[in-house]
Amino acid sequence: MSTSLTKPTKQVRVIHYPNHPTKRTVHTFLDAIRAHESTPTQKAAPPPQLSEQQKSELLAQALQDQFSFATKLLLDGHFHLSIEAFEIIQTQHPETLANCQAQIGAACFFLQRYHDAVQHYLRAQKHGANKELMQANIEEALEAIRKSERNP
Numbered sequence: 321m322s323t324s325l326t327k328p329t330k331q332v333r334v335i336h337y338p339n340h341p342t343k344r345t346v347h348t349f350l351d352a353i354r355a356h357e358s359t360p361t362q363k364a365a366p367p368p369q370l371s372e373q374q375k376s377e378l379l380a381q382a383l384q385d386q387f388s389f390a391t392k393l394l395l396d397g398h399f400h401l402s403i404e405a406f407e408i409i410q411t412q413h414p415e416t417l418a419n420c421q422a423q424i425g426a427a428c429f430f431l432q433r434y435h436d437a438v439q440h441y442l443r444a445q446k447h448g449a450n451k452e453l454m455q456a457n458i459e460e461a462l463e464a465i466r467k468s469e470r471n472p
Contacts, residue, residue: 383413399427418447429461437461
């Protein structure tokens with residue numbers, strides 16, 4: 321049986337952490353996919369059968385890992401990449417839409433894209449994010465808009 325490999329259509333971005341103690345490089349999800357696709361396949365023993373609960377737990381852990389990675393990008397100041405990561409997550413896992421939109425709103429805020437931040441916070445609120453927290457974020461973004469209009 322032959323398998324064909326497809327290349328991702330997106331540009332691969334690599335983030336270097338020069339101050340990281342091990343000076344490792346962190347790659348985006350697409351890098352991991354490409355690395356997996358380019359790994360030669362060898363005949364191996366079939367994987368053990370997993371119960372539905374085990375599958376569910378593995379999928380939940382994978383989602384948590386993706387969300388943690390995207391959050392780390394945000395906290396490390398890689399706002400554009402964090403937006404991209406959260407967009408991927410919310411597309412693959414629609415149940416995370418509210419949380420992803422809130423995080424995208426935060427990234428937009430830090431990029432000083434205050435109008436976009438408000439829109440993402442409103443969408444997060446609409447889809448179940450904490451209303452009080454989103455309202456506080458919206459008010460903070462609106463205040464930033466007012467300040468930027470007074471002091472262009």
